Amino acid sequence: MKTLPQVLAFDVFGTVVNWHGSIAREVNALGLGVDGAQFATAWRAGYRPAMDRVRHGDLGWTRIDHLHRMILDEVLVQFGLNNMDEAARQHLNKAWHRLSPWADSVRGLTRLKSRFTICTLSNGNLGLLSNMAKNAGLPWDLILSAEVFHHYKPDPQTYLGVADVFELEPAQVMLVAAHKDDLEAAQACGLATAFIERPDEFGARRRDDLGRDHAFDFHATDFLDLADQLGCQA
Amino acid sequence: MKTLPQVLAFDVFGTVVNWHGSIAREVNALGLGVDGAQFATAWRAGYRPAMDRVRHGDLGWTRIDHLHRMILDEVLVQFGLNNMDEAARQHLNKAWHRLSPWADSVRGLTRLKSRFTICTLSNGNLGLLSNMAKNAGLPWDLILSAEVFHHYKPDPQTYLGVADVFELEPAQVMLVAAHKDDLEAAQACGLATAFIERPDEFGARRRDDLGRDHAFDFHATDFLDLADQLGCQA
Numbered sequence: 308m309k310t311l312p313q314v315l316a317f318d319v320f321g322t323v324v325n326w327h328g329s330i331a332r333e334v335n336a337l338g339l340g341v342d343g344a345q346f347a348t349a350w351r352a353g354y355r356p357a358m359d360r361v362r363h364g365d366l367g368w369t370r371i372d373h374l375h376r377m378i379l380d381e382v383l384v385q386f387g388l389n390n391m392d393e394a395a396r397q398h399l400n401k402a403w404h405r406l407s408p409w410a411d412s413v414r415g416l417t418r419l420k421s422r423f424t425i426c427t428l429s430n431g432n433l434g435l436l437s438n439m440a441k442n443a444g445l446p447w448d449l450i451l452s453a454e455v456f457h458h459y460k461p462d463p464q465t466y467l468g469v470a471d472v473f474e475l476e477p478a479q480v481m482l483v484a485a486h487k488d489d490l491e492a493a494q495a496c497g498l499a500t501a502f503i504e505r506p507d508e509f510g511a512r513r514r515d516d517l518g519r520d521h522a523f524d525f526h527a528t529d530f531l532d533l534a535d536q537l538g539c540q541a
Numbered sequence: 542m543k544t545l546p547q548v549l550a551f552d553v554f555g556t557v558v559n560w561h562g563s564i565a566r567e568v569n570a571l572g573l574g575v576d577g578a579q580f581a582t583a584w585r586a587g588y589r590p591a592m593d594r595v596r597h598g599d600l601g602w603t604r605i606d607h608l609h610r611m612i613l614d615e616v617l618v619q620f621g622l623n624n625m626d627e628a629a630r631q632h633l634n635k636a637w638h639r640l641s642p643w644a645d646s647v648r649g650l651t652r653l654k655s656r657f658t659i660c661t662l663s664n665g666n667l668g669l670l671s672n673m674a675k676n677a678g679l680p681w682d683l684i685l686s687a688e689v690f691h692h693y694k695p696d697p698q699t700y701l702g703v704a705d706v707f708e709l710e711p712a713q714v715m716l717v718a719a720h721k722d723d724l725e726a727a728q729a730c731g732l733a734t735a736f737i738e739r740p741d742e743f744g745a746r747r748r749d750d751l752g753r754d755h756a757f758d759f760h761a762t763d764f765l766d767l768a769d770q771l772g773c774q775a
Contacts, residue, residue, distance in 0.1 A: 372708070424671065424672075424675065426671070432706075433683060433685075433689075433706045434706050434707045434708060436683075437658065437660070437682050437683035438658075440682065440683075441658065441682050448671050448674065448675050449667060449670075449671035449674075449684055450683055450684065451667075454706075455667075455689055472666075472667045472668050472688075473668045474606070474668060
């Protein structure tokens with residue numbers, strides 16, 4: 308990469324916030340007699356297939372909040388919890404608005420913000436992402452979402468959409484993500500890329516895909532490491 | 542109004558930031574031999590007609606940055622400055638990204654944010670609004686723009702769009718604005734309304750339309766007064 312980008316666009320679920328630990332904790336706190344970690348894994352397993360239904364046109368544009376709810380209703384059946392009432396389902400579904408950041412996230416983003424414009428590029432909807440930012444203190448300069456582009460990642464309209472919003476060349480935007488498929492799709496659109504290790508994303512099942520991939524411009528253990536590498540003062 | 546809204550959506554140009562004073566100051570600082578205040582007034586005069594071309598379908602969706610530039614090119618001719626080069630035009634056009642907030646804006650928004658979700662609802666584009674927020678320290682929970690809805694205010698899709706993003710009823714959203722026509726259009730969509738006096742919006746030409754209108758839910762001298770009326774602690 309010749310010059311540093313101007314905008315850092317962050318994947319959110321897994322990269323900025325700990326979805327597995329947060330969902331597991333909320334489910335366990337409900338005392339339903341199910342394993343919160345297994346419940347979190349099952350809920351998230353429905354995420355990509357549900358988005359793919361939208362991406363492939365089987366389903367019209369549908370916010371993640373609604374996809375989460377469709378999956379939740381199925382997962383509750385699987386876990387023998389189909390007697391949960393409507394108000395409890397609505398509250399549990401909003402657990403995705405209350406996800407906790409990784410320990411380094413707020414401090415790292417604050418450092419990165421001192422030198423770059425920092426925005427989200429998440430499949431989460433705008434309402435979800437703004438509630439999450441307010442709750443967790445995430446200091447975004449701008450919240451961008453698949454909802455703005457009416458395309459879910461990894462559709463190219465999302466990555467190119469960020470560059471277009473700021474009227475920059477794709478190479479002036481860097482995607483920061485803990486997922487190599489997301490980074491590869493961004494790279495195919497010409498964006499710069501930074502991989503962040505998030506070994507605990509899936510809880511006890513440690514990730515085994517954290518090796519350094521020299522195709523990406525940066526590889527960092529967390530946001531503080533990325534801030535160091537990008538010359539953002541502590 | 543029976544219950545307080547959950548989301549406060551703010552008009553930006555004139556309500557949060559002092560466009561006239563900021564543009565006049567930048568133009569005067571260029572030492573072009575023209576009156577900055579008159580230049581600011583002329584530039585802004587083209588704003589509503591340009592948006593109306595988009596609203597009425599004479600022009601496809603066009604960001605404010607580009608409308609500002611089209612108007613700027615005409616105003617430069619009017620003021621005998623048509624020799625300004627391309628780089629200088631681009632820089633001057635971005636003066637709208639650098640507008641200064643009113644003296645109470647940051648402190649007032651911070652107080653209001655402690656109790657409400659605060660977002661923009663501006664005809665400014667996302668890139669402009671995020672640059673402005675970063676530059677001026679405006680603590681938005683979410684930046685919403687006509688660009689998200691592909692409709693300019695006062696089209697109802699903008700006011701109803703805010704409620705839809707948060708999945709709220711229109712009455713759970715309150716538009717905060719210094720312009721009665723904006724508030725009236727929001728009210729027609731069912732939103733709550735708060736009028737803010739901004740007597741200096743047009744510079745030396747003091748506004749004469751600041752009287753209390755009992756059709757609106759709140760009337761405040763500035764954001765600190767609004768925060769007092771809404772019970773947000775100092």
